[in-house]
Each structure stands twice: as structure tokens, then as C-alpha cells.
Amino acid sequence: MSKTLFQRIIDREIPAKIEYEDDRCIVIHDIAPAAPVHLLIIPKSVIPRVGEATDSDEAVLGHLLVTAGIVAKKIGIPKGFRLVINHGPDACETVPHLHVHLLAKRQLTWPPG
Template identity: 70%
Template structure:
């Protein structure tokens, strides 16, 4: 299977604006932002989508949410933010590599679409 776009970013084959990186994940700014702040929290371990995560991926999934919280604090999203995980074609998944969207710095609508 060829590398996903995110694996190429993790491997530094494609440049990205990196906001955070640790041994488990990388956080990059989205190239098509849907809010003034729009970053992607991407696990370095390939999990194609949330529906394919195993029970043993729980610690990794929890880490992604804690990083979302930390990055939200770092980016001063004190008035609120949204965390989104797209899954499959109807969920608007565009890259088959699980990732968490963190959006903020504007009033977000509900329902989202």
C-alpha cells in the first residue's frame, strides 16, 4: 500500500507547518482551513479511520484528544473550539489516515452540515 499524504508529511517528504510533534503524533496546520485556527492532529501510527481502530488503540486515541486540548490552550482558543473526526465517504474523510481536526477562533454553526 502506498504511503498516505500524512505519512509523507510525518516522514518529511512533503513540507507542512508543524504546530506540535511528539513520539506519537504530529500537529499541522490545515492547507484548506475552515476556521481561523484549523489544525490536524495525526497519529504517527497508521490507523486508516476511527471505524478500524482496535480496542488496543485506546491509549493512542486518548493521546490525540489530550494533544487537542493542549494545542487549543497554546493557540488561545479560550472561547471554545471544535474537535472533529471524519470517517468514510459520508463522513467527508479525504485521507485514509485517522486524524483529528481542531477548529476555532470563530463562532461555529450547529448542526455542522
């Protein structure tokens, strides 16, 4: 099986602007931002999509959410942010490696769409 785009970034085979990294995840700037701040929080372990996560992925999934808060504080997002996880083509998933989008620094609409 070939590596996902995110695995290649994690392995430093493809360059990315890294905002944060620890032993369980990496946070990079999206190359096609949908907001002034658009970060991707990516687990280093491959979980294809959220609907395929198992009980053994629970700690990693929680870590991604905690990391979102850490990074938001680090880069100074005082008014709020949105987290998005896409699942499948109808949700515009483009890389089969679960990741969390952190969007901020513009007024986000509701419902999203």
C-alpha cells in the same frame, strides 16, 4: 502499500506547517482551513479510520484528545474549539489515515453539516 499523505508529512517527504509534535502524533495546519484556526492532529501510527480502530489503538486515540487541549492552550484559544473526526466518503474523509480536526476562532454552527 503506498504511504498516506500524512505518513509522507510525518516522514518529512512533504512540507507542512507543524504546530506541535511528540513521539505519538503531529499537529499541522490544514492547507484548506474551514476556520481561522484549523489544525489536524494526526497519529504517527496509521489507523485508517475511527471505525477501524481496535482496543490496541485506545491509548493513541486518547492521546490525540489530550493533545488537542494542550495545543489549544498553547495557541491561546480562550472561547472554545470543536474537534471533528470524519469516517468514510459520506463524512468527507479525504485521507485514509485517522486524524482529528481542531477548529476554532469563529462561531461554529450546530448542527454541523
